[in-house]
Amino acid sequence: MKAIIYSEYGGPDVLHLQETEKPSPKGNEVLIRVHAVSVNYGDIIARNFKNLPASEFNMLSLFRIMARFAFGFSKPKKQILGNTFAGEVEMVGSDVKQFKPGEQVFGYTGENMGAYAEYLCIPEDGILDAKPSHMTYEEAASVPYGATMALCLLRKVDIQKGQSVLIIGASGAIGSAAVQLASHYFGAVVTGVCGTQGMESVKSLGAGKVIDYTKEDFTANGETYDLIIDILGKGSFSKYRASLRQKGIYMPVSFKTSKLLQMLRTSAGGGKRVICALATPKQEDLVFIREFFEERKIKPVIDRCFRLEEAAEAHSYVEAGNKKGSVVLTL
Numbered sequence: 301m302k303a304i305i306y307s308e309y310g311g312p313d314v315l316h317l318q319e320t321e322k323p324s325p326k327g328n329e330v331l332i333r334v335h336a337v338s339v340n341y342g343d344i345i346a347r348n349f350k351n352l353p354a355s356e357f358n359m360l361s362l363f364r365i366m367a368r369f370a371f372g373f374s375k376p377k378k379q380i381l382g383n384t385f386a387g388e389v390e391m392v393g394s395d396v397k398q399f400k401p402g403e404q405v406f407g408y409t410g411e412n413m414g415a416y417a418e419y420l421c422i423p424e425d426g427i428l429d430a431k432p433s434h435m436t437y438e439e440a441a442s443v444p445y446g447a448t449m450a451l452c453l454l455r456k457v458d459i460q461k462g463q464s465v466l467i468i469g470a471s472g473a474i475g476s477a478a479v480q481l482a483s484h485y486f487g488a489v490v491t492g493v494c495g496t497q498g499m500e501s502v503k504s505l506g507a508g509k510v511i512d513y514t515k516e517d518f519t520a521n522g523e524t525y526d527l528i529i530d531i532l533g534k535g536s537f538s539k540y541r542a543s544l545r546q547k548g549i550y551m552p553v554s555f556k557t558s559k560l561l562q563m564l565r566t567s568a569g570g571g572k573r574v575i576c577a578l579a580t581p582k583q584e585d586l587v588f589i590r591e592f593f594e595e596r597k598i599k600p601v602i603d604r605c606f607r608l609e610e611a612a613e614a615h616s617y618v619e620a621g622n623k624k625g626s627v628v629l630t631l
């Protein structure tokens with residue numbers, strides 16, 4: 301089969317189209333013919349992991365060490381990137397009951413990656429479900445990672461209907477899904493924060509107001525929120541404290557030890573607090589997302605599609621920071 305292989309860490313030009321062995325499903329696995337795969341934050345980080353300065357890894361240092369073991373210290377162990385896909389079931393293992401050949405599906409392979417390829421195998425109880433009926437493969441491929449992460453994280457905080465939520469990083473994979481879920485499912489009043497190019501798409505997802513972080517400092521406009529979600533964790537509790545309402549929550553989605561300590565310090569007392577949480581999505585979360593998106597006819601925003609063989613170009617495009625929605629590789 302054809303796949304984008306990378307055998308060394310580096311810039312986009314380490315990604316090459318090559319022939320490699322087609323996987324065959326074990327008893328509990330589903331073999332999928334991939335039609336579309338999205339280019340995520342994790343793909344960009346994993347591609348250049350060895351050269352990534354510790355300061356640019358915006359999660360706990362312990363996770364960086366664990367990820368270096370999982371992905372390989374000097375060379376990548378997992379040579380095929382991509383974990384958020386849509387495609388068609390080609391074949392199933394002898395024990396598989398939920399899926400059958402010919403079904404259109406979408407899913408997320410997590411740190412196993414392997415989706416920049418014509419075929420991939422995933423356990424039937426993995427993060428896999430029928431493709432939303434109203435979406436194209438390209439649209440469906442952009443959903444599973446961001447939407448399941450956003451759902452898991454929003455469930456960690458008890459948002460009430462009508463509460464005010466600020467999402468910093470609202471045009472990215474997790475942020476754009478968080479805008480849709482917070483406004484259409486939890487009934488919150490959402491303000492999104494993103495760069496100039498993402499403003500229109502964030503508005504279209506359900507944000508009542510969108511702030512361009514390159515032009516306006518939202519901490520200076522006097523608005524206050526019940527929940528501030530900071531996707532890249534670039535801000536801090538002290539910076540946002542005055543923008544939180546009484547008992548308001550600051551949730552950095554990317555966090556290091558200092559923010560964990562702030563969580564401990566603010567956990568008692570019943571005042572404003574910090575919540576750091578890890579999302580651990582499961583199959584039922586993707587099923588929820590599919591039903592929710594189908595019922596409301598919600599669609600993700602696709603910025604650009606590239607052919608699989610243009611993976612290096614797609615990575616350069618994403619890294620240049622100009623995307624206004626998801627970037628997808630098609631097969």
Ligand SMILES: NC(=O)c1ccc[n+]([C@@H]2O[C@H](COP(=O)([O-])OP(=O)(O)OC[C@H]3O[C@@H](n4cnc5c(N)ncnc54)[C@H](OP(=O)(O)O)[C@@H]3O)[C@@H](O)[C@H]2O)c1
Pocket residue numbers: 340341342358359446449468469470471472473474475493494495496497498513531532534553554577578579580621623
């Ligand atoms: N806690 C967990 O369990 C968990 C799970 C998965 C991922 N993560 C973390 O989530 C992060 C990736 O999220 P993602 O995939 O949604 O990323 P993404 O798709 O790259 O989106 C990043 C967002 O941040 C915005 N942004 C960039 N610079 C900014 C700035 N200076 N101020 C405000 N916003 C800014 C971008 O807006 P523009 O493009 O408009 O500039 C975009 O909306 C990673 O740090 C990862 O470690 C955490």
